[in-house]
Every structure is written in C-alpha cells, then in structure tokens.
Amino acid sequence: MFDGGDGFALLKDVDVRLSVELGRTSMKLKDILALNEDSVVMLERLTDEPLDVLVNGKVIAKAEIVTEGGRFGMRIVELANGARAPSEAAA
Template structure:
C-alpha cells in the first residue's frame, strides 16, 4: 500500500488477486493435442528473468520465485509504474485472429490475496 498517500488507506481492505506468470508459448494445435504426462513445453522466459506480477491483468511488479516454509513464494524485486509496463509483456487473455496458431497457456499462477 502506498504509505505516502493517505487517501489510499480507505481501500486497504479490498482484496486483489495477484497472479504470477512463468511464461507463454505458441504451439500448433496438433502439438497441444499430443501433450502427455512428462511433456516439456519451452516457455518464452529465461530461467534468470524476473516474473511479471499482475493485478487484474496489469503488470504491477516483477519478482523472483523463492521457497518459504515448503511453499512457493515470490520476492518482489521491483514495482512497475504505467510508464514501465512493457506492451510486449502484456498479452491479451483471449485468443487472436482465427488464423493465429493455438496458444498453449503455460502460465502458472501463484494466486495471493494482497
């Protein structure tokens, strides 16, 4: 919460669902249909790249996965302002045009109430 803006304190009890996306990929439908246990799907992120934290589809921070008490957690590394949100990282949730390849959502969510 923004400690410098007292007007924001009235919204402090509003719950927001945060999601963390590991990555995405585009795959032909035939490859999606052939996925099975043990299949490996390469994603568009490098292993040392920070992950996007989104609230209502908007990137609000970037962080790294850590382990805490035997569970996945996220350490926030940087906060993102509107001017920093990269359009290339902001993917539409719905599918693209009819002739676009099928999108295999390889995103994992760490859903955390704020």
C-alpha cells in the same frame, strides 16, 4: 459524506487477484492436444529473468521465486514504475 482523510481507505479491503507469470508460448492446437504427462513445453522466458507479478491482469512488479518452509513464494525485485522494492532501496 467523506471525511477528506485517506482517499484510498475505502479501497484497502477490496479483494484483487495477484498472480505470477512464469512465461508464455504459442502453440498450435494439434500440439496442445498431443501433450501428455511427460511433455515439456518450453517458455520464452529465461531461467534468470525476473517473473511478472500481475494484479487483475496488469503487471505491477517483477519478482524472483523463493522457497520457505516447503512452499513457493516471491521476492519483489522491481516495481512497475521502475522504482526498486523498499528492501533493496535501503541496501
């Protein structure tokens, strides 16, 4: 049935949703309905705080935003288990 090799081999091609959360806030519905094109909504996260990286809604890492070729990207700075990202561990 199974060859006893890599137990995760069957899962490596499963699609998951990766998202980055910039921040959150709570608002009353009346305030949301009053939003317009020039509205600013303040989030609880500070500008120098790492962002949450989520897979299917579960935080797996912290990251910082980078830009490359006119596009946004992210650099992983910490994994959820507290380990440093591989590129930082070598530094």
